[in-house]
Amino acid sequence: MRKPQFVLLTIVVSLWLVQGQKKPNFAANRSVIVHLNEWKWADIGDECERYLQYGSFGGVQISPVAENVIVKGRPWWERYQPVSYNLTTRSGSESQLSDMISRCNKVGIRIYADVIFNHMAALTGIGTAGNKAMSDVKIYPGVPYTPEDFHPTCNIPNYLDPEVVRNCELNNLRDLDQSTQNVQLRIVTYLNKLIGLGVAGFRVDSAKYIATEQLEEIYSKLNDLNTSFFPPKTRSFIYQDVPVFDNDVIGNEGYAKLGNVLESRFSLAISRVFSGKDNLTNLQNWGPDWGFIPTNDSDSDENVKSPIIYTDGSCGNGFVCEHRWPQVRNMVDFRNAVSGTEIGNWWSNNEQQIAFSRGSVGFIAFANGGNLTEKIQTGLAAGTYCDIISGSLVNKTCTGKSVVVDGKGVASIRILESDFEGVVAVFVNSKK
Structure with a gap:
């Protein structure tokens, strides 16, 4: 079995977008989104200016931007436990986020925000901006949300009933009722604020657990992108987290009509091929190309640090920086050149x-x-x-x-x- 780089290079070769879906709003002659997971906003701005702009990279997916509950040990998953839509996280402040987005846009690198609005935090505690999460009574003053903004408490035992999947709680995360005008208003206001800062689009976390008609309403209310960085009437690039499980009655087809989807089965299939469990020739008749491979892995530990960039271009201080590997950078150039062939x-x-x-x-x-x-x-x-x-x-x-x-x-x-x-x-x- 080959080294991990072998699989990463194959991923780059196969990346292209679902036909007919929303455009990623890349600057000219650029493609491929880099996930700089758990990087500080200032460090991302630096990376756009010192490295990413000089290749064919198109953009950066950043970690969740909204205030999250603080968890002992500071695990990566705390960022998926929102407390409010305040833009203060361990990656930086709202002003640092705004500055980073502007810096990256100015050198042709787009920013895609990871957003969570299916739910609020399951844990009671204090958030990264100082707001409280009172999950036991479903009160989040920083938004504000009250119990009337949530679905009744219930678990998701299986994926056989769409109503249960979309109206009950995923891992005890307090499930928002996106059919209500107040919840939609809060979500749309939050997303439009990010659009105003200059983001090019959104990764919508846990989109599977929201009804497609409610997502469509929310997306329709979004502003056009900021004309300081994008042409007039440009719409946000939407790509949605829609995992598909065994015996699952909710497919990704309905979500694909609204934007791109993250195909969770793709990485599993690729790993089977390159671990020798399946034949490499299976790639000749590959299925639909969904464009992205989701991961929850982090390059850093419980406290967000800054990468050290060595003279040879590699990273230190606990960071791997796969996007800096020469093979990956070269294959991004390859992918950009062969696009459409x-x-x-x-x-x-x-x-x-x-x-x-x-x-x-x-x-x-x-x-x-x-x-x-x-x-x-x-x-x-x-x-x-x-x-x-x-x-x-x-x-x-x-x-x-x-x-x-x-x-x-x-x-x-x-x-x-x-x-x-x-x-x-x-x-x-x-x-x-």
Whole structure:
């Protein structure tokens, strides 16, 4: 089985949006959203200016922006326990959030806010802005919400009844009644405030637990995006958390009509392929492409820290910064270049080795076992190309492998089982 980078690179290759859904509002010639989970707002602004703007990255998904209950040990999940819609969190203040959004927009990097309005905190306590969460009596003065704004207390025993799923409590989180005008007003006011600050869109947490007609009402009341950063009449990019479980009567089709959805099954299927449980050739007839892979993993620990950036571009102080790995950055450039092209010249050994082209722009080969030494049609023009996995094109020189394409578009592809990465990727921008 290959290193974790192998799977991450495959993810980048396969990212594209559901046809007919809302646009992500990327600046020109940019794509791919980076999740800088649990980063401070000021540090995200720094990262936009010192790194992200210089590649093809399109935007950053940030951690939840609203006040949350403070939990002992400061686990990541406390940020999904809202106390109010005050924009003060351990990532920073409202002014720091506003400054970061402006800084990133100015260098072409869009910001997508993770928002929670299915529920309020299950725990009683004090929030990051000093407001109280009195969950036992369903009172949240910082909004304010009172018991009349919530559904009756009940659990979700299974996913067989849509009414139960949407009107009962997920893990004892106090379930808001989005059918009421007061709740809708509070939510819309909150989201419109973020739009005013310059966000490009929203990840809607726990959207599955809200009726689609109520979400549609809320989305319809949102303002157009801030014209300081976006063209007039630009609408928010919406992508929704809609997990699908076994024996689940609520699919994601109704939500896909309102915006994009997060396809929770995608990461499981990818992991099965690259762990050798399923055949790599299964990717030839891949299902619908939903565009994102959700994760709750955090690069930092219980207290939000700032990453240390070393001279080689890597991160320290407990951060991994996968987006800074050269292979990932290069593959974001690859993805941006091949966007809109068709998959062609499919090749496989009918086991754990595949290769294909993306139009006449790019070519990639994977070997998840054994040595791959084959002459394969790349679809590319004749010339010498730098492999962007083992290295890069720097001053017309390949720092890693070279791939020579002949006049017929054929190249000798060589991936050894001992190679650190089981991938070779070349595209027009890596031609010497």
